[in-house]
Amino acid sequence: MKDNKKNFLLADISFPLLVGMACAAIFAGTHMYVVHKVGAFNEIFVVKMLDQGLNGGDYAAAAGFAAGFLIARILEGPLVGLLDIGGALMTGVGVGIPALLLASGIETPVKNFPLALICGGVIGVLIGLIIIGIRKAMPEGMSASGTGIMMGAGNATGRFLGPLIILSAIQYNIPAGIGAFLGAALFYKYDRHIAGGAIIGAMLLGGLALLF
16 A cells, blocks of 8 residues: 555656645635735745735736746756746746736636636646656756756755844834844754744744733
């Protein structure tokens, strides 16, 4: 039973199905945000681009940035052997494609929950099939080339988010700012990414401050 499960998960056909399920959830999360203002699976600055379109009707920033990210990650995926969920799915599918649909006046797939699930699932399956297709057509032993630099640059820039998170927490309220600072300092001491510590600290102390 365990071997059958492992074989299924490692089979080529499983990848589009898994990506489809992930995209269905992400697209439905965007529906929740558009309709109920909660639930988007994305970074704050990317959601703000979508907000700009929802409030002013200009989806150019969200569509251009997020859809471009999606295309780049789809091309990158077969070369490096992995798919960046943050850039390809959360940003590209979660914001880029909904922004393109809304800008084109096609609102139903985004504003209807069952259709959002179906639309996201179909998009995910198509992305998975494209990546598997490219992977199959690619010559054996082909180097990842510049995509390795792209991924490294993304990981490196993430290290500088910690101070920005601390500043944002301080602007929200003092306890959240103190929590972010202490969490970042603790994570730094134990050689962990300080962004994670800042977020956890801000949530803990900021939440306690709201309760008391």
